[in-house]
Amino acid sequence: xxxxxxxxxxxxxxxxxxxxxxxxxxVRSLQARLRNQYSVSVAETDxxxxxxxxxxxxxxxxxxxxxxxTVLAKVVAYAEGFHLPVEIIEAYTxxxxx
Numbered sequence: 001x002x003x004x005x006x007x008x009x010x011x012x013x014x015x016x017x018x019x020x021x022x023x024x025x026x027v028r029s030l031q032a033r034l035r036n037q038y039s040v041s042v043a044e045t046d047x048x049x050x051x052x053x054x055x056x057x058x059x060x061x062x063x064x065x066x067x068x069x070t071v072l073a074k075v076v077a078y079a080e081g082f083h084l085p086v087e088i089i090e091a092y093t094x095x096x097x098x
Contacts, residue, residue, distance in 0.1 A: 003098040006068035008058045009045070010079055011090040015052065023051045026084045034058060037078065038071055053089075068095055 017023040031042040038060070046055035058075050062068035076091045 002063070004062045004065055004068045005096040005098060006060045006062060006072050007094050007096070008072045008075060009090075009092045010056045010058065010076070010088060012054045012056065012079070013052060013087040013089050014054060014085060015087065016085040017051045020049070020051045023054060026086060027054050027056070029084060030079065030082055030086065031056065033082075034075055034078065038075055040071065040075060065095060069093075 012027075014023050014026055017026065027044055031044070034040055034042050041059045043057050044054060045057045047053045058072065060068055060071050060075075062071065072093050076088070076093075079086060079091075080088055
């Protein structure tokens with residue numbers, strides 16, 4: 001049975017963050033909600049020392065491409081509509097067949 005690994009790199013702007021503490025609060029909240037809502041793995045992968053920019057890598061394992069694409073599309077939509085001030089600068093998605 002084939003397996004799909006779906007990965008999405010989200011580059012985010014946090015316009016209202018005034019410190020690393022502000023940024024980490026927003027990023028941790030978004031990470032937790034994505035994990036709980038969509039059963040994805042989420043890691044902050046870049047810009048750890050910049051307080052108004054963040055990069056998250058979201059991954060999801062699925063048995064078919066359609067399911068993987070649907071989950072990642074929902075993740076991006078959720079991040080766009082997140083209740084805390086977050087803007088998506090770039091969202092890059094890749095699917096890997098195993």
